[in-house]
Amino acid sequence: MPALILLSSYLLGSLVSGVLYSRARGLDIRGRDLPGASGTYRQYGAAAAALVTGGDLLKGVLAALIARQFAPELGWLAVLGVVLGHCYPVFFRFRGGAGIMPLIGALLILAPLTLLVTLGVAALVIPAYRAWGQRRVGLNAVPFAAAVAVPVGLLFAARYGGLPELLAGGAVMAARSVQLLLRPEGAA
Structure with a gap:
């Protein structure tokens, strides 16, 4: 069962909404930006970003529901x-996105308070970073x-629940964010 949960969730995650949307428009967004909501917004506008956000959230929700239905103890997987x-x-x-929306979708089902x-x-961090650090860090x-936010969430989750789920998704997302910081893909 663990392998089935991991594989089905991975395949769901591999359906990157921003890439699917941009390819339907005849391009690949990853040549210019990241395929998440913000990159899609910059390249295609608000309606496209809302569609991509919904798709990426939905796959996180579906992965969590699959785990909850068949093996609730494997939600983290x-x-x-x-x-x-x-x-x-x-x-x-x-070559995908940063993983934020699928993590939010899964946590919405498995650990809503931690989310x-x-x-x-x-x-709280976003406005401060935009004002003081985004131009320097890029x-x-x-x-x-x-x-x-994920490390703060981990501290909260350790006390109130959702720690394995946030650790699992947060570790991958943090590693991907560092990778993008060191070697950006597109114009993100």
Whole structure:
């Protein structure tokens, strides 16, 4: 069962909405930007970004629901798989996004209170980073805020629940954010 949960979640994660959307428009967004909501917004506008956000959230929700239905104790494995698939999608030469929306979707089902605290910290970090650090660092504000908010969320999750899920998805997402910081793909 663990292998099935991991594989199904990874394959769901590998369906990167921003890449699918941009290819339907005749391009590949990864040549210019990251395939997440913010990159899609910059390249295609608000409606496209909303569609991509919904798709990436939905795959996180579906992965969590699959785990909850068949092996609730393996929720962390579903989170790991869906975020890993989004960051390193088998269908798109292992070049995906930062994994934020699939993580949020999965946590919405598996650890909603931990998600709320983590998003609250991110909401505080984003404006500060945009004002003082984004031009110096060069990384999009959302992955940077996630790299700060996830450790705070981990502290909260250790006390109130959701630690394995946040650890699994947060570790992959943090590694991907560092990778993008050191070697950006596109104009993110």
